[in-house]
Amino acid sequence: MAKRAGNIVAKFRINRFWSALITLVVIYAIVKWLIPAVSRWMTDLPFPLTVPGELIKIYMILAVVAMILLVTFSQKHLDEFLRPVLKFLRAEYGQIPRAVVLLLISLVIGYITYGVAVPTSETPISLRIQHPSSNFPKKFEDLKNPAADPPEAEVAAFIEQAKANDIALIAQVATDVEHWLEENPDGHMLSFLPTAPVKKFLAELDSGEVSMATAKAALIEKNLFEGRALYAMNCRACHGDSVSGDGPMADGFKLRPINFTDNGTIETIVEGYTFWRVMNGGPGLPVEATPWDSAMPEWKLSLTEEERWKIIMAEYDLAEKTPRIPEGH
Amino acid sequence: MCVRNWRPVRPVAFAILLILGVGWAVPVPAADLPSGAMPEATPELIEQGREIYVKRCSFCHGLLGDGEGPAAEFLDPRPRDFTLGVFKFRTTDSGELPTNEDMFRTVSKGLPGTGMQAFDDGRIKNGLSEDQRWAVIAYIKTFVPEFDDPEFDPYKKLVALPGSMPAYSEALVAKGREVFERAKCWECHGKQGRGNGQKAFDRLDDWGFPIRIRNVTHSWKIKGGSAVEDIYMRFSTGINGTPMPSFVKALGEDERWALANFIKSLQHQLTEHQVMKALKIDGDIPAAADDPLWAGAEAMDVRLAGQVIAAPRWQNPSIELVTLRAIYNDEEIAFLAVWDDPFQDVIHVAENELDPSELRIVGGYNSYVQPYDMVIRKLENFRDSVALQFPAKPPKGTAKPHFFRGTSSEPTNLWIWRGDSETSGEAAVIEATARGWKQEAKAQPEGQQQVNGGAVWADGRWSVVMKRPLLTEDKADVQFTEGSFIPLAVNAWDGSNGEHGMMMSLSTWHFVTLEAPTSWTVYLYGVIAALIAGAFSILFIWLAKRTKDPEPEAEA
Numbered sequence: 001m002a003k004r005a006g007n008i009v010a011k012f013r014i015n016r017f018w019s020a021l022i023t024l025v026v027i028y029a030i031v032k033w034l035i036p037a038v039s040r041w042m043t044d045l046p047f048p049l050t051v052p053g054e055l056i057k058i059y060m061i062l063a064v065v066a067m068i069l070l071v072t073f074s075q076k077h078l079d080e081f082l083r084p085v086l087k088f089l090r091a092e093y094g095q096i097p098r099a100v101v102l103l104l105i106s107l108v109i110g111y112i113t114y115g116v117a118v119p120t121s122e123t124p125i126s127l128r129i130q131h132p133s134s135n136f137p138k139k140f141e142d143l144k145n146p147a148a149d150p151p152e153a154e155v156a157a158f159i160e161q162a163k164a165n166d167i168a169l170i171a172q173v174a175t176d177v178e179h180w181l182e183e184n185p186d187g188h189m190l191s192f193l194p195t196a197p198v199k200k201f202l203a204e205l206d207s208g209e210v211s212m213a214t215a216k217a218a219l220i221e222k223n224l225f226e227g228r229a230l231y232a233m234n235c236r237a238c239h240g241d242s243v244s245g246d247g248p249m250a251d252g253f254k255l256r257p258i259n260f261t262d263n264g265t266i267e268t269i270v271e272g273y274t275f276w277r278v279m280n281g282g283p284g285l286p287v288e289a290t291p292w293d294s295a296m297p298e299w300k301l302s303l304t305e306e307e308r309w310k311i312i313m314a315e316y317d318l319a320e321k322t323p324r325i326p327e328g329h
Numbered sequence: 330m331c332v333r334n335w336r337p338v339r340p341v342a343f344a345i346l347l348i349l350g351v352g353w354a355v356p357v358p359a360a361d362l363p364s365g366a367m368p369e370a371t372p373e374l375i376e377q378g379r380e381i382y383v384k385r386c387s388f389c390h391g392l393l394g395d396g397e398g399p400a401a402e403f404l405d406p407r408p409r410d411f412t413l414g415v416f417k418f419r420t421t422d423s424g425e426l427p428t429n430e431d432m433f434r435t436v437s438k439g440l441p442g443t444g445m446q447a448f449d450d451g452r453i454k455n456g457l458s459e460d461q462r463w464a465v466i467a468y469i470k471t472f473v474p475e476f477d478d479p480e481f482d483p484y485k486k487l488v489a490l491p492g493s494m495p496a497y498s499e500a501l502v503a504k505g506r507e508v509f510e511r512a513k514c515w516e517c518h519g520k521q522g523r524g525n526g527q528k529a530f531d532r533l534d535d536w537g538f539p540i541r542i543r544n545v546t547h548s549w550k551i552k553g554g555s556a557v558e559d560i561y562m563r564f565s566t567g568i569n570g571t572p573m574p575s576f577v578k579a580l581g582e583d584e585r586w587a588l589a590n591f592i593k594s595l596q597h598q599l600t601e602h603q604v605m606k607a608l609k610i611d612g613d614i615p616a617a618a619d620d621p622l623w624a625g626a627e628a629m630d631v632r633l634a635g636q637v638i639a640a641p642r643w644q645n646p647s648i649e650l651v652t653l654r655a656i657y658n659d660e661e662i663a664f665l666a667v668w669d670d671p672f673q674d675v676i677h678v679a680e681n682e683l684d685p686s687e688l689r690i691v692g693g694y695n696s697y698v699q700p701y702d703m704v705i706r707k708l709e710n711f712r713d714s715v716a717l718q719f720p721a722k723p724p725k726g727t728a729k730p731h732f733f734r735g736t737s738s739e740p741t742n743l744w745i746w747r748g749d750s751e752t753s754g755e756a757a758v759i760e761a762t763a764r765g766w767k768q769e770a771k772a773q774p775e776g777q778q779q780v781n782g783g784a785v786w787a788d789g790r791w792s793v794v795m796k797r798p799l800l801t802e803d804k805a806d807v808q809f810t811e812g813s814f815i816p817l818a819v820n821a822w823d824g825s826n827g828e829h830g831m832m833m834s835l836s837t838w839h840f841v842t843l844e845a846p847t848s849w850t851v852y853l854y855g856v857i858a859a860l861i862a863g864a865f866s867i868l869f870i871w872l873a874k875r876t877k878d879p880e881p882e883a884e885a
Contacts, residue, residue, distance in 0.1 A: 044454075085873075086873045086876060089869055089870050089872075089873030089874075090870075090873050090874060091870075098870075102863070102866040102870075103863075105862060105866070106859045106860075106862035106863040106866060107859055109858050109859060109861075109862040110855040110856060110858045110859025110860075110862065111855060111859075112858075113854050113855050113857075113858035113859075114851060114852065114854060114855030114858075117850075117851045117854045117855070118847055118851050171694055172399045172694065172695070173399055175397075175399075176387070176391055176392050176393075176397060176398055176399055177392065179391070179392065179393055179395070179397065180392040180393055183393055192383070192392055193383060194376065194379050194380045194383060195380060195383075195384075225383075228384065228388060229388045229398075229399045229400070231388075232388035232389060232398070232399065232400040233388075233399055233400045233403065233695055233697070234695075234696075234697075236400060236444070237403075237444075237635070237637050237642075237644050238634075238637065240446055241385070241444070241445075241446040241448075242385075242446065242448065242453050242455055242456060243455070244446075244453040244454070244455070246446065246453075247446070248442070248443065248444055248446075248644070249634040249635055249637060249644070250634075251549065251632050251634070251649075252632045252633050252634025252635075252649065252834070252835075252836065252837075253634055253837050254603065254837040254838070254839075255837065261453065261454040261455050262454075281638075282638075282731065283731065283736070287728065290727070291731065292728070292729040292730060292731045292732060292739075292838070293729075293732065293837060293838065295634075295637075295638055295732075295733070295837070296638075297637070297638045297639060298639075300691070301639070301640075301689070301691065302640055302689075302690075302691060302693070302696040303691065303692065304691055304692035307692065318455060319455060320454075320455050
């Protein structure tokens with residue numbers, strides 16, 4: 001049975017010379033067109049991620065080396081490979097095809113040589129490392145976001161504020177909440193925030209039995225609200241309403257603002273790293289990350305530490321991502 | 330043996346995979362139309378919508394839907410105040426409410442050129458599902474009591490697309506141009522569609538903000554969408570709250586369709602390259618911005634963003650595109666910068682400049698400029714200006730100064746053209762050295778000022794030429810040599826938009842290269858290589874004839 005199947009396949013066998021040639025063409029097609037096409041499908045970006053020209057060269061050299069190894073594996077392989085070549089050179093396929101093909105090959109080689117020698121004007125390549133760590137201070141590695149895990153004293157103070165119906169809010173959101181309270185004077189002040197943890201907290205507050213866990217969850221909701229507002233004020237213009245790196249300013253920057261919903265961005269780094277990047281911006285980057293192309297501001301000049309942490313918390317929440325846990329924990 | 334024989338088939342499998350791969354990669358357009366009618370607005374749906382609204386919408390539109398959220402004060406156009414019940418982008422008659430589907434489209438697609446972005450989960454990973462979008466629309470509708478009044482039912486006032494929509498053609502565009510003239514669209518939008526028809530910011534919209542007429546040639550700023558169908562809808566429904574009327578009664582369906590195609594034909598097609606080739610000429614460098622020689626030089630579109638890197642941050646730049654060209658000869662190089670600006674601002678009142686010191690504090694209320702509060706946006710106040718920026722020192726490897734004015738160790742060389750030279754009596758162009766944004770760029774000493782400029786403003790467009798010798802003795806100057814890639818960035822200011830100082834638009838680094846003329850040796854190399862290859866071919870033929878045929882492979 002097996003032998004018969006083998007014979008059938010043998011009928012469709014291609015000579016080793018042609019199979020080597022086709023394999024090279026297919027590998028080139030994959031690297032040049034398929035990978036960019038698949039990248040576009042996978043990332044949903046409006047542009048393909050092309051394989052750099054230098055990398056294509058390396059792949060093709062490897063492929064050619066592999067083909068040479070395969071062909072010279074044994075004398076039999078080599079003979080099979082050479083047979084059509086020799087036939088062709090002896091004009092067994094005809095004088096005219098031989099003349100045309102050889103002339104074409106000569107002209108192509110001449111053209112490629114001209115192409116290499118002629119001065120070109122392609123954008124100088126500048127490779128860039130996205131999460132550089134060469135100057136990342138170790139002490140940031142283990143930082144925890146205080147807004148996402150408020151200490152007990154803060155939760156207790158929050159409960160007191162809630163009982164007095166006088167929650168402390170950052171100035172940036174206070175005005176809008178006040179307007180809302182003028183129109184909705186009956187309920188508790190926090191009811192402007194209609195999320196489940198806040199509703200549960202308000203219900204417990206009514207019943208007089210407030211647990212620390214519920215209060216903490218509600219405080220985190222309040223911090224998130226403030227973080228989202230600070231994000232909308234400070235980061236939205238570039239990183240976009242929905243942290244997708246597509247804000248109204250994004251098209252003006254050649255190095256586009258990062259899309260936090262992409263895998264491989266904020267979820268692959270520890271929170272302390274995010275904090276360090278937000279703090280020092282483009283100018284804080286090491287040379288391998290091309291600081292001169294980054295429009296990221298040094299936020300330590302404009303935002304307080306508390307504001308930065310709240311923004312980071314909102315960023316992860318909006319992107320539906322969690323930060324990487326520091327190693328050793 | 331059988332297994333071995335499969336090997337040559339593998340390339341075919343690869344080819345099939347390749348075809349499949351290309352098939353998958355075709356992007357599926359996100360739906361702007363819902364799959365069905367809006368669900369009934371139950372209290373549960375409205376409460377679900379409120380939670381989404383507070384999380385995703387309230388920071389611009391306000392908790393009360395009044396367009397007064399914390400971020401609203403930096404935005405222009407301002408976020409919509411829903412409580413007035415005036416909606417701009419509809420498929421209903423002028424002055425009417427939008428349909429549910431109209432609101433669904435805006436929430437799904439967003440409004441290009443504004444802070445309102447797409448929320449469709451087919452467009453962004455963390456977007457809203459169709460049900461969630463309906464929930465938030467149900468909540469937004471609670472801000473507008475008119476939606477409950479059957480008298481205002483938008484479905485009774487629908488505007489449809491034309492019955493016949495012929496494809497885009499030159500003839501259709503020509504007919505549309507004629508309609509554009511006759512309907513006097515140019516009175517506001519300008520003869521070239523650059524939005525330069527108005528004489529001043531003397532008219533306000535329904536919300537009390539100055540009217541800014543759209544430059545219809547910049548497709549990325551067309552809020553209602555830049556497709557022909559979208560354009561058709563805008564002048565068939567009017568834009569509520571603004572002077573843009575509906576032309577349903579004045580123009581027939583086919584006329585409006587032709588007009589939409591004409592507007593489409595005005596849209597600027599952006600170039601994609603980041604390297605500009607300067608054109609080499611033998612004669613004199615053109616000093617005038619309207620010299621016909623410029624048409625022969627390669628154009629490079631440079632996109633600009635508002636300066637939001639350091640306080641005072643500015644989110645409302647009016648110049649988002651500057652098109653550059655360069656020409657040089659053996660002695661000199663000249664750059665032409667062209668951009669659209671509806672007003673020619675040639676006066677500068679230095680006393681009105683903003684003092685940014687209050688914005689430059691940690692934890693201040695914000696570091697952004699509020700366009701309607703903190704700067705004067707009017708005519709005859711600040712000048713129009715443009716600057717070309719180059720690294721002051723030749724870059725080492727790929728390293729460059731920071732695109733935002735360099736740093737103290739990596740300075741940049743600025744050529745700043747100022748529109749007020751005739752009123753101020755100063756030189757039109759100053760050469761300056763910038764060492765980071767924290768200090769003002771410093772003008773070079775009088776003797777080292779070597780850039781000359783000329784400018785023309787016509788039909789809502791500035792064309793500015795700046796010219797300098799290729800090489801100078803000055804160490805703080807960029808030097809132009811053939812064959813090198815010189816980083817180049819643009820800063821721009823629209824005076825009547827309140828822009829001055831760090832309130833500007835800016836670009837990241839692009840490149841200019843002076844194309845060295847191809848030397849004859851390059852062609853020679855090609856010919857020699859072809860000849861050598863030919864000689865080898867003959868050698869191979871000779872060798873092939875001498876070689877004994879290998880034994881045919883024995884069959885298994």
